[in-house]
Amino acid sequence: MNHIKMLLKREYWEHRGGFLWAPVWTAGFFLVVTLMGWIWAEFIGSGKFNGDVHIGVPLKSLMQKIPAEDIGKLGIGLDISLAGFWMVIQIVLFFVLFFYLIGALYDDRKDRSVLFWKSLPVSDLQTVLSKVLTAAFVAPLIAFVVTVAMNLGFLLLLSLVAGVHGINPLTVVWGPAEPLNLWAKMLVMVPVNALWALPAIGWLLLASSFARSKPFVWAVLVPVMIGVLITWVDMFQGFRVPDTWYWTHGVGRILGSLVPGSWVWARDMGSLVEFNDQGPVELLRWDVIGHTLVSLELWIGAVAGIAMIAGAVYYRRWREVAD
Amino acid sequence: MSTVIHARGLSKRYGNSVALDHADFEIASGRIVGLIGPNGAGKTTALKAILGLTDFEGELDVLGLDPRKQRHELMQQVSFIADVAVLPRWLRVSEAVDFVEGVHPRFSRKRCQDFLARTKIKPTMRVRELSKGMVVQLHLALVMAIDAKLLVLDEPTLGLDIIYRKEFYQSLLEDYFDHERTILVTTHQVEEIERILTDLVFIKDGKITLSAPMEVVGERFTEVLVAPDRREQALALKPLNERQVFGKSVFLFDGPTRDQLAPLGEIHKPSVADIFVATMKNGGAA
Numbered sequence: 146m147n148h149i150k151m152l153l154k155r156e157y158w159e160h161r162g163g164f165l166w167a168p169v170w171t172a173g174f175f176l177v178v179t180l181m182g183w184i185w186a187e188f189i190g191s192g193k194f195n196g197d198v199h200i201g202v203p204l205k206s207l208m209q210k211i212p213a214e215d216i217g218k219l220g221i222g223l224d225i226s227l228a229g230f231w232m233v234i235q236i237v238l239f240f241v242l243f244f245y246l247i248g249a250l251y252d253d254r255k256d257r258s259v260l261f262w263k264s265l266p267v268s269d270l271q272t273v274l275s276k277v278l279t280a281a282f283v284a285p286l287i288a289f290v291v292t293v294a295m296n297l298g299f300l301l302l303l304s305l306v307a308g309v310h311g312i313n314p315l316t317v318v319w320g321p322a323e324p325l326n327l328w329a330k331m332l333v334m335v336p337v338n339a340l341w342a343l344p345a346i347g348w349l350l351l352a353s354s355f356a357r358s359k360p361f362v363w364a365v366l367v368p369v370m371i372g373v374l375i376t377w378v379d380m381f382q383g384f385r386v387p388d389t390w391y392w393t394h395g396v397g398r399i400l401g402s403l404v405p406g407s408w409v410w411a412r413d414m415g416s417l418v419e420f421n422d423q424g425p426v427e428l429l430r431w432d433v434i435g436h437t438l439v440s441l442e443l444w445i446g447a448v449a450g451i452a453m454i455a456g457a458v459y460y461r462r463w464r465e466v467a468d
Numbered sequence: 469m470s471t472v473i474h475a476r477g478l479s480k481r482y483g484n485s486v487a488l489d490h491a492d493f494e495i496a497s498g499r500i501v502g503l504i505g506p507n508g509a510g511k512t513t514a515l516k517a518i519l520g521l522t523d524f525e526g527e528l529d530v531l532g533l534d535p536r537k538q539r540h541e542l543m544q545q546v547s548f549i550a551d552v553a554v555l556p557r558w559l560r561v562s563e564a565v566d567f568v569e570g571v572h573p574r575f576s577r578k579r580c581q582d583f584l585a586r587t588k589i590k591p592t593m594r595v596r597e598l599s600k601g602m603v604v605q606l607h608l609a610l611v612m613a614i615d616a617k618l619l620v621l622d623e624p625t626l627g628l629d630i631i632y633r634k635e636f637y638q639s640l641l642e643d644y645f646d647h648e649r650t651i652l653v654t655t656h657q658v659e660e661i662e663r664i665l666t667d668l669v670f671i672k673d674g675k676i677t678l679s680a681p682m683e684v685v686g687e688r689f690t691e692v693l694v695a696p697d698r699r700e701q702a703l704a705l706k707p708l709n710e711r712q713v714f715g716k717s718v719f720l721f722d723g724p725t726r727d728q729l730a731p732l733g734e735i736h737k738p739s740v741a742d743i744f745v746a747t748m749k750n751g752g753a754a
Contacts, residue, residue: 151570
């Protein structure tokens with residue numbers, strides 16, 4: 146157990162840039178843009194045109210008294226903003242994790258530092274597990290904390306806007322928005338996403354441990370080429386509609402499952418989720434999360450993912466340096 | 469004296485080429501063993517087999533463990549430096565110390581910090597900021613702070629300048645080695661380790677061609693400077709090797725006693741490098 150803790154720290158030390166600073170900078174960027182929007186509306190825009198600046202919600206609704214029935218709408222708008230920020234961070238997290246996993250069991254074989262790591266009494270199972278846990282929990286939890294901080298920063302900024310205009314922020318910001326509810330769902334999404342992403346985590350780690358060179362080619366091009374081949378063969382057999390099973394459940398799962406909420410697209414949830422302008426909030430619904438958690442697809446994928454992780458442990462044990 | 473490594477019929481092939489060909493050897497505890505061989509002779513493969521980094525055929529026992537199946541347990545008692553340029557460049561010195569302390573039950577933080585205190589290495593530095601010599605010092609500090617029974621060094625001083633090479637072996641001898649520990653080292657530069665070795669193992673084409681303590685090597689091998697008129701006599705004793713120096717022949721003998729050889733001419737103690745070259749030419753002296 147102590148070993149795992151140390152190994153998780155090691156992953157964090159090596160990938161601090163991706164796990165911590167990438168979401169922090171992204172969050173910072175969006176908050177600064179929000180601030181700039183307000184400044185523009187406040188000092189430059191107000192005299193020149195009659196429109197409004199939207200930062201999730203129309204800024205004007207925070208700058209003047211609005212009718213009580215509009216408060217509800219304001220709440221929905223605020224929630225969309227908060228969930229939208231979550232989505233943005235999740236997309237950054239996807240790219241970080243995708244490249245992290247491809248390099249996780251390859252980079253140290255490339256620079257030969259694997260010979261240092263392997264000179265210590267750490268089993269290959271522990272090493273691979275630490276990478277799985279990092280991708281499944283550590284990085285997403287850091288991203289979650291950054292998202293919460295970013296959400297708080299956003300709400301504080303809006304409170305400031307309202308406050309400057311003599312409006313009570315409790316009635317227009319903190320009352321209508323439901324950050325606690327959203328954060329609870331974001332937190333629950335971490336293990337659900339992790340389970341759903343297991344085939345992708347497993348596949349990328351397998352490619353990373355297996356490749357003697359160019360793990361990206363193994364991870365991405367090989368399954369795509371196989372898919373093209375299957376599709377091509379299918380087209381000969383009586384000109385059927387090309388088989389999309391492989392693409393949806395094969396390539397889609399082993400490469401795409403890391404995409405946050407990708408289960409909505411992969412599964413037939415058209416009846417459950419309607420995509421409208423509330424997009425990200427729809428993903429963060431208890432019934433959608435629950436529906437995914439009890440789906441057979443999630444669990445079959447998880448088993449396949451674990452099998453591929455076992456393969457990665459095997460190759461980690463016996464593959465030699467890649468130089 | 470117990471046996472640390474015991475190998476019987478150790479074999480390993482990569483495709484068509486044979487890296488180890490039924491190699492047999494034993495290494496006792498408390499020894500400093502030099503594993504010497506030309507490039508591609510199977511030195512590194514032998515070390516990898518001992519460390520459980522590669523699969524092999526045959527019988528191999530390291531500290532009573534099977535490196536194929538018990539690598540994890542083995543690594544609690546074995547340390548190795550597989551050339552010095554393997555510390556990851558992103559790692560900070562303090563992180564390296566924390567990590568080894570966290571995963572190694574036999575690591576002493578104090579010992580490591582004592583070693584580091586003698587260098588210019590600061591805890592906040594990253595490996596990429598260190599000079600090659602400093603990386604070696606860091607790696608040595610980490611490894612020497614581990615109370616291991618067997619230390620394996622594969623070309624540990626490759627690419628280092630002479631000052632660090634000397635310092636490296638000096639630290640090992642003075643601060644690390646004792647009669648409880650065993651050190652197994654491979655190198656190209658035989659001259660620089662020959663004084664510290666207690667045992668010599670030669671390997672050629674995957675086979676062990678010589679395996680003996682230095683005292684035995686000293687008794688077995690003799691170099692004689694022979695004048696031209698005694699050359700026939702010398703050849704009759706079947707020398708391993710002959711080379712010409714200033715019109716005289718320098719013969720290297722394996723076996724004949726000093727009393728037998730003294731009448732032929734001036735007797736020298738051959739260097740390990742000379743013995744190595746001669747045995748490699750002749751395909752074996754075992």
